[in-house]
Amino acid sequence: xxxxxxxxxxxxxxxxxxxxxxxxxxxxxxxxxxxxxxxxxxxxxxxxxxxxxxxxxxxxxxxxxxxxxxxxxxxxxxxxxxxxxxxxxxxxxxxxxxxxxxxxxxxxxxxxxxxxxxxxxxxxxxxxxxxxxxxxxxxxxxxxxxxxxxxxxxxxxxxxxxxxxxxxxxxxxxxxxxxxxxxxxxxxxxxxxxxxxxxxxxxxxxxxxxxxxxxxxxxxxxxxxxxxxxxxxxxxxxxxxxxxxxxxxxxxxxxxxxxxxxxxxxxxxxxxxxxxxxxxxxxx
Amino acid sequence: xxxxxxxxxxxxxxxxxxxxxxxxxxxxxxxxxxxxxxxxxxxxxxxxxxxxxxxxxxxxxxxxxxxxxxxxx
Numbered sequence: 001x002x003x004x005x006x007x008x009x010x011x012x013x014x015x016x017x018x019x020x021x022x023x024x025x026x027x028x029x030x031x032x033x034x035x036x037x038x039x040x041x042x043x044x045x046x047x048x049x050x051x052x053x054x055x056x057x058x059x060x061x062x063x064x065x066x067x068x069x070x071x072x073x074x075x076x077x078x079x080x081x082x083x084x085x086x087x088x089x090x091x092x093x094x095x096x097x098x099x100x101x102x103x104x105x106x107x108x109x110x111x112x113x114x115x116x117x118x119x120x121x122x123x124x125x126x127x128x129x130x131x132x133x134x135x136x137x138x139x140x141x142x143x144x145x146x147x148x149x150x151x152x153x154x155x156x157x158x159x160x161x162x163x164x165x166x167x168x169x170x171x172x173x174x175x176x177x178x179x180x181x182x183x184x185x186x187x188x189x190x191x192x193x194x195x196x197x198x199x200x201x202x203x204x205x206x207x208x209x210x211x212x213x214x215x216x217x218x219x220x221x222x223x224x225x226x227x228x229x230x231x232x233x234x235x236x237x238x239x240x241x242x243x244x245x246x247x248x249x250x251x252x253x254x255x256x257x258x259x260x261x262x263x264x265x266x267x268x269x270x271x272x273x274x275x276x277x278x279x280x281x282x283x284x
Numbered sequence: 285x286x287x288x289x290x291x292x293x294x295x296x297x298x299x300x301x302x303x304x305x306x307x308x309x310x311x312x313x314x315x316x317x318x319x320x321x322x323x324x325x326x327x328x329x330x331x332x333x334x335x336x337x338x339x340x341x342x343x344x345x346x347x348x349x350x351x352x353x354x355x356x357x
Contacts, residue, residue, distance in 0.1 A: 004330065004331050004332035004348065004349055005329075005330055005332055005338055005346050005347060005348045005349055006327060006328065006329050006330070006346070006347050006349065007326075007327070007328040007330060007338075007344050007345070007346050008326065008327055008344065008345045008346075008347065009323075009326040009343055009344045009345070010324060010325065010326075011322060011323050011324030011325065011326060012322035012323065012324040013322060013323050013324070013326075013343070014319075014320075014321070014322055014323075015307065015308045015309045015317060015318070015321045015322065015323055016306045016307065016308035016317060017306065017307045017308070017323040017326065018304050018305070018306045018307075019304065019305045019306075019326075019328065019341060019344055020302060020303070020304050020341055021299045021300065021301050021302060021303045021304070021305075022301060022338060022339045022341060023301035023302055024301050024334065025300075025301055025332075025334045025336075025338050025339070026298060026299065026300045026301070026332075026333040026334035027298075027299050027330040027331065027332060027333060027334070027338065028296070028297055028298050028299065028330060028331040028333055029293065029297055029299070029305065029328055029329070029330050030329040030330060030331060031293070031328070031329045032293065032305070032307075032326075032327065032328045032329075033325070033326070033327045033328075034307050034323045034324070034325060034326040034327070035323065035324045035325045036307075036309055036321055036322075036323060037321065037322045037323075037324065038309070038318075038320070038321050039320075040320035040321075040322075041309070041318055041319070041320040041321045042318055042319045042320045043311060043318050044311070044312060044318075045309035045310060045311060045312070045318035045321055046309065046310050046311075046312050047289060047291070047307070047309060048307075048308050048309065048310045049291065049293070049305070049306070049307060049308075050304075050305075050306040050307075050308060051294075051297065051299065051303065051304070051305060051306070052303065052304040052306055053303060054300075054301075054302035054303060060294050060297070062291050062292060062293060062294070063291065063310065064289045064290070064291040065289075065291065066287070066289050067312045068287070068309075072287065073287065074287040074288070074289045075287070075288050075289065075325075076288075076289040076290070076291060077288070077289070077290050077291070078290075078291045078292070078293040079290070079292075079293050080292065080293050080294075080295045
């Protein structure tokens with residue numbers, strides 16, 4: 001949604017400064033910025049945006065996360081997705097984006113290649129490859145897709161929960177012929193309700209090692225660097241005992257999952273490569 | 285140079301006539317308005333959902349943004 005107009009006021013104006021939406025108009029604020037000057041402030045303060053309905057009720061109050069000492073000043077920007085910065089950390093908001101669509105982010109991004117890792121068992125019918133995501137917004141998850149460079153055989157995608165040590169298979173596409181060539185292919189549509197903060201394992205399997213997909217490679221040495229998938233305790237919260245595995249391989253469960261409904265954690269072995277499976281989350 | 289701060293904004297905030305957008309400074313302990321604080325350089329980008337022209341309000345100036353209408357020149 002692009003902005004149509006900008007409302008200005010140079011000021012300075014004593015707080016509270018109010019802008020009343022003109023009668024007969026209807027607007028949607030996209031972004032607001034103002035400079036709060038506390039040179040003559042009677043005490044420390046928090047810059048705050050309030051939205052008040054026509055009868056005087058406050059319907060939204062949005063404080064900045066930082067308190068300004070008396071005598072200080074701040075330029076404060078109010079916009080969707082923004083939260084205060086803390087040190088050098090990057091803070092990801094959990095607020096839903098206005099577009100209604102977003103890509104499920106990966107838990108870990110190290111690099112992208114479109115060839116098979118070595119040893120070339122990735123994508124072969126030796127097992128399912130999974131990785132952990134944290135759901136960025138609530139909504140309906142749709143269209144799990146992989147980028148296929150050279151199609152061969154069939155592909156399965158699936159979603160496992162992580163709320164118990166033994167994962168429940170929440171969704172499985174079954175085998176779908178790989179047809180895309182140097183293009184994204186939607187393998188399945190879970191049409192599944194997800195909640196912001198949920199942790200899910202996104203899973204990929206293929207029946208042919210010739211089916212090359214975009215994947216995210218970890219460290220080079222497959223044997224010795226597989227533990228890179230196992231994060232330190234508490235690094236990625238894993239509710240109810242599920243292991244902090246960023247990416248894993250399960251060579252025991254059948255491909256496709258078929259009638260299988262659960263996956264024991266003991267079957268998941270840390271490994272350092274992540275199949276790139278994306279999805280989108282919409283309002284419906 | 286004022287300290288740059290960021291804060292979230294509720295998305296899809298559709299405001300009809302007579303709603304008020306208020307910039308204020310609150311005491312972090314009591315929630316009361318802190319006197320002596322001023323606001324300047326207020327800028328609010330908006331989507332005009334009502335169509336037509338958004339009238340100026342006292343003290344505020346509304347500047348429409350140019351919209352891309354397609355075509356190549």
